[in-house]
Amino acid sequence: MANPLLEVRHISKGFDGTGVLEDVSLTVHEGEVLVVVGPSGCGKSTLLRCINGLERIDSGEILLRGKPITGEKRDLVAVRQKVGMVFQSYDLFPHMDVMGNLLLGPTKALRRPKAEVEAEAMAMLKRVGLEEKAHALPRTLSGGQKQRVALVRAMLMKPEMLLLDEITAALDPEMVREVLNVVLDLAKEGMTMAIVTHEMRFAEAVADRVIFLEGGVIVEEGAPAQFFHHPKTERARQFLNTFVYEAAKKQSENSADA
Amino acid sequence: MQALDVLLKGRNLARLLQGLWVTLSLSLAAIALSVALGLLVGMLMTMKNRAIRAFCRLWLETIRIVPQLVLLFLVYFGMAKAFDIQLSGEASAVIVFTFWGAGEMGDLVRGAVQSIPRHQTESANALGLTRGQVYRYVIIPQTVRRLIPQAINLATRMIKTTSLIMLIGVVEVLKVAQQIIDNARYDALQAAVGIYGVVFFLYFIVCWPISLAAGRLEKKWA
Numbered sequence: 462m463a464n465p466l467l468e469v470r471h472i473s474k475g476f477d478g479t480g481v482l483e484d485v486s487l488t489v490h491e492g493e494v495l496v497v498v499g500p501s502g503c504g505k506s507t508l509l510r511c512i513n514g515l516e517r518i519d520s521g522e523i524l525l526r527g528k529p530i531t532g533e534k535r536d537l538v539a540v541r542q543k544v545g546m547v548f549q550s551y552d553l554f555p556h557m558d559v560m561g562n563l564l565l566g567p568t569k570a571l572r573r574p575k576a577e578v579e580a581e582a583m584a585m586l587k588r589v590g591l592e593e594k595a596h597a598l599p600r601t602l603s604g605g606q607k608q609r610v611a612l613v614r615a616m617l618m619k620p621e622m623l624l625l626d627e628i629t630a631a632l633d634p635e636m637v638r639e640v641l642n643v644v645l646d647l648a649k650e651g652m653t654m655a656i657v658t659h660e661m662r663f664a665e666a667v668a669d670r671v672i673f674l675e676g677g678v679i680v681e682e683g684a685p686a687q688f689f690h691h692p693k694t695e696r697a698r699q700f701l702n703t704f705v706y707e708a709a710k711k712q713s714e715n716s717a718d719a
Numbered sequence: 720m721q722a723l724d725v726l727l728k729g730r731n732l733a734r735l736l737q738g739l740w741v742t743l744s745l746s747l748a749a750i751a752l753s754v755a756l757g758l759l760v761g762m763l764m765t766m767k768n769r770a771i772r773a774f775c776r777l778w779l780e781t782i783r784i785v786p787q788l789v790l791l792f793l794v795y796f797g798m799a800k801a802f803d804i805q806l807s808g809e810a811s812a813v814i815v816f817t818f819w820g821a822g823e824m825g826d827l828v829r830g831a832v833q834s835i836p837r838h839q840t841e842s843a844n845a846l847g848l849t850r851g852q853v854y855r856y857v858i859i860p861q862t863v864r865r866l867i868p869q870a871i872n873l874a875t876r877m878i879k880t881t882s883l884i885m886l887i888g889v890v891e892v893l894k895v896a897q898q899i900i901d902n903a904r905y906d907a908l909q910a911a912v913g914i915y916g917v918v919f920f921l922y923f924i925v926c927w928p929i930s931l932a933a934g935r936l937e938k939k940w941a
Contacts, residue, residue: 539847546845555861569848569856
């Protein structure tokens with residue numbers, strides 16, 4: 462973890478006068494996995510969207526490898542070719558088959574030869590267990606399969622960093638696992654990632670560092686073991702407790718059934 | 720089989736088909752113009768400028784509220800009365816049907832463009848595609864797919880509605896049928912039903928394949 466790959470410096474962002482992010486600063490080092498957690502509406506997604514230039518920031522700056530990617534002279538297309546992003550909604554292009562979806566970015570944005578990318582795409586589909594779906598249309602895939610394809614699509618751009626915005630939030634529970642396994646795999650290989658998620662156990666397993674965001678402010682930051690088991694702030698404790706409460710309720714229901 | 724006898728008498732069948740050709744050529748001219756103008760109008764309708772949107776809205780409401788027949792009379796008789804512009808029935812028909820079709824087509828284009836979810840653009844952006852590439856590979860192909868079934872639907876409606884233009888003196892298929900029936904009034908009174916049946920059949924064989932194609936495309940691209 463030598464070089465800071467991404468530096469977010471004092472950024473603020475508001476929509477129609479209400480602040481969504483207030484003076485947020487963070488750093489992601491090469492090979493590091495940063496997980497951002499927090500209650501709904503705390504600004505987690507907005508943070509990722511600002512990094513990828515989908516939202517304009519009001520103040521502050523964002524640097525990628527020391528070079529500013531915000532401000533007037535920014536080249537968004539170039540930034541997005543280096544920073545991949547996967548969203549919550551199934552965002553495959555419905556009029557193309559899986560392979561078409563995978564080839565679009567590398568062949569059009571990066572102008573790489575089709576045959577070469579196709580071979581890479583097949584290899585990656587195989588890795589995520591979807592090689593037989595290469596020529597299926599997105600609507601014939603399950604949610605979990607779609608998100609795995611979306612991950613492969615982002616990875617084929619060979620990004621320096623990946624932003625994952627609640628990629629399992631719209632999935633049925635049994636499909637969450639197959640998607641998160643792919644992410645865990647990427648983390649093992651040293652992929653730099655910033656992940657927004659509600660899956661606390663996954664967050665603990667995948668994170669090198671956790672940020673707890675609330676009301677657009679970073680409330681707590683720390684190593685996963687420390688954050689999830691001995692949170693420093695009362696707010697983080699309350700937030701984590703909401704998940705424990707859900708688990709306890711399930712247990713009591715199960716014991717009542719038995 | 721009085722109708723068949725009447726139909727095969729003299730040049731009756733040829734004239735009926737000629738009438739069908741008038742119907743089709745005027746429809747196709749209006750449809751082609753409507754599609755071309757409609758694409759433009761649709762883009763205007765998605766613009767942020769309020770004045771342009773209000774104007775389009777007014778246009779759309781007009782063609783939806785005013786019956787096509789009234790529009791035809793307004794252009795054919797009204798223009799002559801008010802501005803001394805003598806338009807032929809055919810020209811009036813193409814003008815009115817284009818005025819109607821371009822407005823409706825524009826609204827279809829607007830709907831199709833706006834129905835593409837925003838995250839389609841966002842995920843294409845996130846792949847590092849340029850603005851032009853996003854439109855070319857992601858937005859336009861999806862818009863066209865949503866548009867074609869509805870546009871075909873509009874086209875069949877326009878073909879059917881051209882039957883009104885006989886009321887401004889255009890001798891199209893329905894008018895020819897009436898003339899044939901009128902001619903045969905004294906020796907073949909029962910022919911009317913059969914002749915109208917033939918007209919029904921002619922409209923059917925023109926519109927049915929189009930509807931069929933629309934249904935197919937809708938299924939394929941759903």
